Amino acid sequence: MDQKSDQTTGSLQALDGLPGDVNGLAVFLDIDGTLLDIADTPDGISVPLGLPAALARLAARLGGALALVTGRSVATVDRLFPGLSVVINGLHGAEWRDGAGRVFGTGLTDEFSAAKHRLREQAARWPGVIFEDKGAAFAAHYRLAPASEGQVRHLMRALSESVGDGWKLQEGKAVVELRPRGRDKGDALMQTMGHEAFAGRLPLAIGDDVTDEAMFAAANRLGGLSVRVGTDRRDTLAQGRVATPADVRAWIERVAR
The missing domain is CATH 3.40.50.1000 (HAD superfamily/HAD-like)
Known part of the structure; x- marks a missing residue:
């Protein structure tokens, strides 16, 4: 063996x-x-x-x-x-x-809802990038579009900064997620x-x-x-x-x- x-x-x-x-x-x-x-x-x-x-x-x-x-x-x-x-x-x-x-x-904020809407719209312009709405969190999956990894990460960092301290970025297998902090x-x-x-x-x-x-x-x-x-x-x-x-x-x- x-x-x-x-x-x-x-x-x-x-x-x-x-x-x-x-x-x-x-x-x-x-x-x-x-x-x-x-x-x-x-x-x-x-x-x-x-x-x-x-x-x-x-x-x-x-x-x-x-x-x-x-x-x-x-x-x-x-x-x-x-x-x-x-x-x-x-x-x-x-x-x-x-x-x-x-x-x-977790409760939502206007800033968080706006960031979610922005990612949803941008992901639709990136072939193979999948937007996932989790309610109090959202994610961008790039398993089908590995060449878009850099763009996805850059946008998710910007969105994280826009929503305030209540949320944080979480990386996983070909995914970047914005989820509640703490x-x-x-x-x-x-x-x-x-x-x-x-x-x-x-x-x-x-x-x-x-x-x-x-x-x-x-x-x-x-x-x-x-x-x-x-x-x-x-x-x-x-x-x-x-x-x-x-x-x-x-x-x-x-x-x-």
Whole structure:
């Protein structure tokens, strides 16, 4: 077996080495690149058949201690997983929905709305650049237009300066986003761990992108576990690694039985 296969198998064995019924864990899952395969456009993702039901079973096994932590909005997550009653930390934690369905979010300003409108108009003039409206955040995706990366970054920096201190730039995989300041996925994990279903458990954080590093750090500080999805050798705070979202989905199927 080659080195890459050894690393992947070892990570899966580490996950399998968790309590078989996942008692004592609180699970925090990123969505894009972790639960779902990355797509060329934000709307191009596909939710595999059976995944929502598997997540519901996992939530039941965990006594409700399952949270989705994502850069997408709560409303978008609800469209992806209709009827799934779990905690959702949207917009990197700036939006939060509890298990009872109550949503807490960030207010908008005129300056922010104007910046969003400007990006929407400019992105339409750049072939392949995708504008994504997340409500209290917005993003420009250049996966299909890598030559436009410099222009996208320049405009997003200018828009960030125009909206004031309430928002900050966040870079990801071929995307630049303007999102509410003062919250990250680590903050989201720490806040959620204080709620009844999560209290007294050890966090397991699974993610794939630079935005998930704050979540890994928080899980590690609490004595929990952190697992990164991906085969590149980028430095990470995660303790373990799996190769693909398919590995994460297979693990969910096993532990949710």
